[in-house]
Ligand SMILES: Nc1ncnc2c1ncn2[C@@H]1O[C@H](COP(=O)(O)OP(=O)(O)OP(=O)(O)O)[C@@H](O)[C@H]1O
């Protein structure tokens with residue numbers, strides 16, 4: 259307790275810019291010294307990919323080495339640099355307060371991206387985990403719009419994701435790739451990356467349209483019945499795709515071009531966060547909360563409740579479709595089985611663990627469940643015992659999730675901590 | 678003066694139950710009208726029929742000579758019928774300020790794209806609405822609770838939030854369903870003051886349901902008495918107070934004081 263308080267006091271005056279500098283120092287240490295010096299000296303075969311969790315579970319004898327690695331490469335550099343540079347970074351944060359908030363946000367984001375880029379550059383597995391985690395963030399925020407902000411229990415998200423993934427895949431394959439399924443490419447391949455955003459939007463738009471199948475029943479029913487309808491939607495999408503042989507049926511589709519690079523996914527994640535944040539903090543978006551909390555009262559206060567529900571479903575489904583499109587171009591292979599009950603369990607775990615009615619909660623939920631899922635991968639089946647158990651504990655002590663009903667305040671986040 | 682609201686021969690059945698029968702109402706600008714009657718008489722049902730929650734089985738309702746039967750509740754509300762609920766209907770996860778802001782919904786012009794991209798137009802309108810909301814909060818003496826969740830407020834303050842919220846829709850007629858239910862005598866006196874002030878400041882007409890005679894008699898210029906869905910008496914307070922039918926309807930059922 260005493261130590262925790264001391265720790266908090268020492269580091270409470272480090273601004274966000276200072277933490278980012280610390281993290282940058284840590285990834286630089288790893289980048290330049292990680293392999294040649296630190297991991298070799300500690301007797302590790304290579305740089306631990308995810309903070310060593312995989313090695314620890316596979317060969318427990320390595321635990322001390324891994325912990326030492328984490329301490330030397332991550333914890334010590336982050337803490338010392340954050341602490342030592344605090345006077346300087348506070349000054350920087352202070353001057354960043356004077357420029358427009360969007361510019362200061364971009365500066366922080368560029369720094370943050372640089373850190374991730376260096377960290378992910380160490381090996382391909384890290385890169386993949388990072389990409390999939392960001393897709394999970396988009397997915398979790400999008401389901402939060404429907405299940406959290408709008409308060410419907412909807413289980414159709416893998417379906418929306420599948421629609422987006424297939425539409426985007428078909429478009430890129432038809433337009434930019436010579437392949438067996440659709441023949442010659444219609445457009446020169448160089449255009450592909452530039453048109454990719456529009457393809458993702460098209461996938462999102464079709465997903466949004468498909469969501470009407472669930473949105474319209476939600477006018478008259480909610481709770482269990484809507485959950486069943488939405489679950490049915492998910493299975494309908496899955497079996498419909500399984501029976502469409504011209505897009506590969508149950509075997510799926512492959513050889514999507516490699517358009518979903520880290521910066522592309524990062525930009526889409528930030529775009530999602532920005533637009534959803536704008537929406538849910540506006541009166542138009544808070545109408546979702548009003549309809550959730552008391553539909554009759556909302557109607558009487560001039561809120562168009564049906565329109566609001568449709569917006570919630572289409573908006574949520576749109577981003578799920580975009581996430582699906584990105585997902586398809588990361589793995590470069592999709593099949594209907596990818597978008598089924600296990601995916602649903604994962605998405606629901608992320609949103610309910612992270613917290614309802616909160617973007618920051620969704621980010622925390624998506625990141626922690628994704629990383630936990632990867633870290634516990636060696637345990638195989640036990641993974642699906644441990645994650646639900648954690649979820650149950652969270653539900654008991656925090657029924658709305660870890661961070662719920664809380665929105666990001668960028669100004670506060672980047673503030674200088676000089677007293 | 679021209680009537681604001683006109684209800685003519687309105688009848689409503691819930692299945693086999695006749696909840697309202699042959700009901701007439703005429704509200705002129707700035708009038709305060711009371712509706713009294715024993716439990717289950719059909720008073721709340723009349724509110725729900727006029728505000729479009731239910732569609733009457735028979736009869737016509739016009740607001741400023743325009744038919745409003747069949748319109749959605751939100752459309753009727755936007756045309757100028759604001760209301761409160763007998764059992765508070767607040768949004769439990771929303772702050773007091775958000776309640777008042779939300780009731781400006783029909784006045785929003787920035788559209789979906791405006792809210793997605795937080796356009797200057799959107800920001801401007803949101804800040805105007807915020808300003809107006811603070812004015813209402815001040816008037817109803819709940820400004821100090823602006824950022825609190827409604828559920829954390831004392832009961833009397835919650836009632837005031839509901840009323841402030843109804844006023845934020847910019848109504849021509851304010852419908853109050855038992856505004857003093859469950860209030861202490863002190864809160865009751867304060868409520869009378871607030872209603873008087875709202876009436877003066879906003880020049881609205883008020884249509885209210887009440888059980889407490891003292892309250893109705895003091896505020897209303899005209900009172901209707903409903904028993905089993907039928908109007909048995911209507912007139913100025915003095916007439917109603919001494920009407921034998923009204924006294925009979927209330928005797929043994931309600932405390933007349
Ligand atoms: N939605 C509904 N469906 C069926 N019956 C209803 C409905 N709403 C009200 N009723 C019935 O209509 C009758 C009138 O109810 P109403 O709520 O209008 O009474 P009230 O005068 O407001 O009574 P109170 O003083 O208790 O509020 C009651 O018998 C009630 O059970």
Ligand SMILES: [Mg+2]
Pocket residue numbers: 720721722763
């Ligand atoms: Mg009633």
